[in-house]
Amino acid sequence: MLVRTFVPAHITAFFVPLFHHDPLKAGSLGAGINLDKGTNVFASIERGTLERHIHIAFNGEPVKRKEAVISYSVADELVPNDFVGEVEIWQYFDFPNGYGFGNSAGGALGTALALSYTFGGTWLKAAQTAHRHEVLNRGGLGDVIAQLAGGIEVRVKAGGPGIGVVDNLFFGDYRVLVVPLGRLSTREVLDGDVVKVIEREGKLALEKLLRNPSPERMMVLAREFAEKTGLLSGELLELARELDKVISTPNSMIMLGRGLFALLREDEVENAIGVVSDLNLPYDVAGIHEGKPKVGRWVG
Amino acid sequence: MLVRTFVPAHITAFFVPLFHHDPLKAGSLGAGINLDKGTNVFASIERGTLERHIHIAFNGEPVKRKEAVISYSVADELVPNDFVGEVEIWQYFDFPNGYGFGNSAGGALGTALALSYTFGGTWLKAAQTAHRHEVLNRGGLGDVIAQLAGGIEVRVKAGGPGIGVVDNLFFGDYRVLVVPLGRLSTREVLDGDVVKVIEREGKLALEKLLRNPSPERMMVLAREFAEKTGLLSGELLELARELDKVISTPNSMIMLGRGLFALLREDEVENAIGVVSDLNLPYDVAGIHEGKPKVGRWVG
Numbered sequence: 001m002l003v004r005t006f007v008p009a010h011i012t013a014f015f016v017p018l019f020h021h022d023p024l025k026a027g028s029l030g031a032g033i034n035l036d037k038g039t040n041v042f043a044s045i046e047r048g049t050l051e052r053h054i055h056i057a058f059n060g061e062p063v064k065r066k067e068a069v070i071s072y073s074v075a076d077e078l079v080p081n082d083f084v085g086e087v088e089i090w091q092y093f094d095f096p097n098g099y100g101f102g103n104s105a106g107g108a109l110g111t112a113l114a115l116s117y118t119f120g121g122t123w124l125k126a127a128q129t130a131h132r133h134e135v136l137n138r139g140g141l142g143d144v145i146a147q148l149a150g151g152i153e154v155r156v157k158a159g160g161p162g163i164g165v166v167d168n169l170f171f172g173d174y175r176v177l178v179v180p181l182g183r184l185s186t187r188e189v190l191d192g193d194v195v196k197v198i199e200r201e202g203k204l205a206l207e208k209l210l211r212n213p214s215p216e217r218m219m220v221l222a223r224e225f226a227e228k229t230g231l232l233s234g235e236l237l238e239l240a241r242e243l244d245k246v247i248s249t250p251n252s253m254i255m256l257g258r259g260l261f262a263l264l265r266e267d268e269v270e271n272a273i274g275v276v277s278d279l280n281l282p283y284d285v286a287g288i289h290e291g292k293p294k295v296g297r298w299v300g
Numbered sequence: 301m302l303v304r305t306f307v308p309a310h311i312t313a314f315f316v317p318l319f320h321h322d323p324l325k326a327g328s329l330g331a332g333i334n335l336d337k338g339t340n341v342f343a344s345i346e347r348g349t350l351e352r353h354i355h356i357a358f359n360g361e362p363v364k365r366k367e368a369v370i371s372y373s374v375a376d377e378l379v380p381n382d383f384v385g386e387v388e389i390w391q392y393f394d395f396p397n398g399y400g401f402g403n404s405a406g407g408a409l410g411t412a413l414a415l416s417y418t419f420g421g422t423w424l425k426a427a428q429t430a431h432r433h434e435v436l437n438r439g440g441l442g443d444v445i446a447q448l449a450g451g452i453e454v455r456v457k458a459g460g461p462g463i464g465v466v467d468n469l470f471f472g473d474y475r476v477l478v479v480p481l482g483r484l485s486t487r488e489v490l491d492g493d494v495v496k497v498i499e500r501e502g503k504l505a506l507e508k509l510l511r512n513p514s515p516e517r518m519m520v521l522a523r524e525f526a527e528k529t530g531l532l533s534g535e536l537l538e539l540a541r542e543l544d545k546v547i548s549t550p551n552s553m554i555m556l557g558r559g560l561f562a563l564l565r566e567d568e569v570e571n572a573i574g575v576v577s578d579l580n581l582p583y584d585v586a587g588i589h590e591g592k593p594k595v596g597r598w599v600g
Contacts, residue, residue, distance in 0.1 A: 116470065117470045120512070120513065120514070121470075121513065122454065122467045122468065122469060122470070122510075122513045123451075123467055123468035123469075123470070124456070124465070124467035124468070125467075150591070150592070151592075154422065156424070156462075157462075162456075162457075162465045162467075165424070165462045167422045167423055167424035167425075167462075168422065168423035168424070168592075169422060169423075170416065170417045170421075170422070170423070170595060172596075172597065210422075212420070213420070213421065213422045214420070290591070290592065291450070291590065291591025291592050292450070292451075292468075292590065292591050295470060296472075297472065
């Protein structure tokens with residue numbers, strides 16, 4: 001049996017981390033966008049071999065446990081103890097790992113949904129399992145619940161699925177430009193002094209957004225957040241300013257990765273791509289994924 | 301400007317009502333199915349006339365305030381006080397009103413989403429507004445939050461949007477047969493002595509479902525609930541038994557309407573339709589609506 005799940009890439013616009021010793025109560029406040037590209041997980045389950053094996057691969061390459069702790073932990077928990085057979089989990093990422101697209105949560109949630117679909121369970125329990133291991137292994141705090149909500153999301157109450165509360169903004173026909181330039185360690189940023197500024201500016205951005213909720217306002221506040229926290233600076237800030245010249249809504253920084261994202265109207269796509277391709281920078285253009293991740297039997 | 305929303309019809313399989321003086325904390329526990337047919341709401345907004353007018357129509361026929369108290373209350377709240385112009389809300393229902401398809405909540409939520417999309421707001425605030433007026437006017441307790449979740453839903457914590465928690469079951473390729481035979485007053489049922497039995501049997505069904513969550517199990521428990529509460533009896537129960545003979549998963553009663561619903565595998569559709577059409581009964585076959593309601597500008 002082959003099961004496929006799709007979990008959208010999730011870009012955080014601004015955030016407030018909220019730590020808690022209970023991982024289901026840990027989470028984040030903030031806002032972000034779910035893309036129609038992201039993580040595809042294929043779970044192949046074969047019963048009746050002699051032993052119980054779980055294998056995980058990233059983009060076609062098998063990975064060891066220590067390189068995929070979160071997804072292996074999810075699988076260990078959701079494959080029943082008495083199951084004997086081969087479980088292969090193939091994760092394919094549309095964006096590079098560590099660049100701020102929520103791949104870690106995408107792999108964890110996609111794995112949890114595929115295994116729960118196969119072995120029994122519910123959406124909420126699958127999502128809670130993914131969130132728990134994300135938090136315990138410091139993959140992220142808010143990606144799972146954000147990916148579960150889809151669209152342009154606003155985390156208004158922190159916590160894992162079933163505890164946190166996610167709102168959604170209405171949006172029109174937007175394309176999303178992403179310029180993924182490199183990694184930024186969430187762990188290092190959250191361990192640093194900047195976390196106090198992030199908390200203050202993140203809360204402020206959330207308050208302001210909820211007073212006047214719209215995608216355009218979210219981008220303005222994201223940019224303010226990125227600049228005031230000092231996370232967006234130097235060459236990346238210069239690039240953001242160049243990009244602003246050809247689009248109507250400010251672009252901002254992918255939290256947390258070295259990269260930018262922008263909401264584009266259809267008639268802005270060409271010029272925006274022009275700016276980044278003239279500089280020989282990598283980019284991608286995606287749509288916004290509305291609603292939940294997708295789960296189903298794969299026949300084809 | 302014309303905005304269109306689609307809100308799925310929601311059939312309750314079993315439930316536990318939970319009353320509370322704060323309407324956002326009132327709600328229900330239970331489970332149900334969202335269909336890919338339901339309520340379409342078209343909101344037409346014209347600015348710049350001399351007065352502020354709000355008009356609502358059901359299936360093309362204008363309705364007075366007292367016939368559409370819930371939707372008018374939602375509109376009064378979400379059309380800004382300083383708006384001057386014409387707001388026309390056209391609600392079209394795929395199923396008859398009062399038959400247990402969540403039309404009242406569908407109209408309220410569709411109206412709230414369309415107006416929030418137009419005048420500003422968020423999904424959560426729109427849904428809370430719809431839920432609040434549903435509860436205050438006793439339209440229903442759990443339809444709005446269930447319709448927001450989509451799919452086959454399980455209300456595991458009662459309350460309105462942002463307070464209640466809704467889980468989802470995984471499901472395969474099912475069609476849903478509905479046999480809508482008449483009205484059943486939610487108000488009368490909930491005011492009667494049966495409410496105690498509903499509470500006991502509803503809680504039991506929910507516990508059992510969460511121990512072994514699947515759509516097939518939900519139908520078995522729904523049927524037990526329907527029979528043990530005495531809501532399903534007489535001719536309707538006889539019809540349910542006839543229908544059971546040609547399908548693999550038990551059918552059950554639409555809560556609350558005089559009608560039945562069943563999950564059908566593709567190869568069961570013809571025989572199931574045969575049973576109801578041989579008796580000259582009305583029926584419809586729908587798919588399951590996954591994810592959130594739809595909202596957007598209507599062009600065409």
